[in-house]
Every structure is written in structure tokens, then in C-alpha cells.
Amino acid sequence: MSPAEEGDRLAGALRAAVAVADPLERYGALTKVQQELDALVSGVKVARGQALDELRPGATWAEIAELAGLGTYQRAQQLINAARAARERTS
DSSP, X not given: OOHHHHHHHHHHHHHHHHHOSSHHHHHHHHHHHHHXXXXXXXXXXXXXXXXXXXXXXXXXXXXXXXXXXXXXXXXHHHHHHHHHHHHHHHO
16 A cells, blocks of 8 residues: 555544544544554654664764754664664564
């Protein structure tokens, strides 16, 4: 599924969840959508870290942070280390 199709699917799921009449069922449906969105956000963070990691061999943490507009080198480190940890979990 393409990113656009995934976005459309999640938007549709959210619209359907919000439209559920019963409050308890609506809560459950919205919780499921939130879990899916949280997983998507986690995936985006990993992908961002992987992109930054490609810069790492030729740049310092501070240079990467500046290039990416992250503000601090610690944020670059955090994103890259999270991407590396995710890669290790899947290999």
C-alpha cells in the first residue's frame, strides 16, 4: 500500500470511528485508529532517523542537526539511535 493509500485508509477509518453512535463502541473504534496512527508515527520517526543516519559518515552530530533544522545535536543522535535500534530489532 502506498503512503497516500495508507493515509486515505486511516482517514476513512477515523471518519467511520467518529460516526459510531454508541459512545463505548466509538471509544473502542477511536482507540484502534489511534493505535494505528501511533504505529505510523513511529515508523515515520524511524524513517527520519534512517535518512539522518545516511548523513552521519561525513558529518558530525551538530552538522546533521543544523542541516536538518533540529536545533540540537542530541535530537539528531536520538533519532538516529532509534532508527538503528529498530533496524537491529528487525534483523
